[in-house]
Amino acid sequence: MSDNNFVYLLYGKIYINLTNLCTNDCVFCIRAIKDDVVGANLFLSEEKVDMTELKKQLDEIHPENYKEIVFCGYGEPMLRLEELKETAKYIREKYPNLKIRINTNGQANLVYKRNVVPELVGLIDSVSVSFNGENEEVYNAISLPKLPNAYGAMKEFIKECVKHNIETTATIVTGYKNYNVNLESCKSQIEALGVNFRERPWIENGY
Numbered sequence: 001m002s003d004n005n006f007v008y009l010l011y012g013k014i015y016i017n018l019t020n021l022c023t024n025d026c027v028f029c030i031r032a033i034k035d036d037v038v039g040a041n042l043f044l045s046e047e048k049v050d051m052t053e054l055k056k057q058l059d060e061i062h063p064e065n066y067k068e069i070v071f072c073g074y075g076e077p078m079l080r081l082e083e084l085k086e087t088a089k090y091i092r093e094k095y096p097n098l099k100i101r102i103n104t105n106g107q108a109n110l111v112y113k114r115n116v117v118p119e120l121v122g123l124i125d126s127v128s129v130s131f132n133g134e135n136e137e138v139y140n141a142i143s144l145p146k147l148p149n150a151y152g153a154m155k156e157f158i159k160e161c162v163k164h165n166i167e168t169t170a171t172i173v174t175g176y177k178n179y180n181v182n183l184e185s186c187k188s189q190i191e192a193l194g195v196n197f198r199e200r201p202w203i204e205n206g207y
């Protein structure tokens with residue numbers, strides 16, 4: 001029996017928690033505030049995905065009763081790309097009616113130094129990318145990226161998703177303390193990229 005929660009439920013959707021690592025350190029990140037999401041502790045005891053345990057947790061939740069599954073959790077899911085792809089393939093084969101989404105900071109191509117978006121085609125229905133700011137200065141102040149050129153890489157990632165017909169949404173967190181984001185500028189840039197725009201007002205519990 002594993003202590004690690006690789007699978008949890010929120011708002012009638014299934015979520016997958018693959019890692020606690022991230023290439024950002026966002027000022028509003030829920031990880032800095034609490035250990036759990038609706039009672040499921042999302043801190044993993046080790047940075048390793050036990051795929052047998054993950055699939056067992058998934059099957060036990062009866063995915064056939066849900067419509068959507070989201071790779072999210074307490075970290076950046078694309079940092080576990082191979083496990084993410086294996087899980088998505090498992091879901092596609094066993095639960096073909098489930099829509100599959102990734103919530104990501106959009107820096108995967110920067111991390112892997114290659115374009116990984118084609119590897120997602122057929123496995124993933126949609127991505128939600130944290131856009132976070134109207135320019136690099138605002139983005140860096142909010143996201144505290146650990147890699148250089150993260151802002152540009154995130155935008156390029158969005159363009160690749162569009163090119164590969166993956167439904168894409170770019171999100172902005174608003175209302176966190178005194179961090180001011182120019183919503184209109186973000187919205188027009190996001191719309192110019194040809195993707196959906198979503199504002200996520202900050203809430204105390206982070207979800």
Ligand code: SF4
Nearest residue numbers: 022024025026029105
């Ligand atoms: S990208 Fe997500 S997981 Fe990473 S620091 Fe920001 S809010 Fe937290």
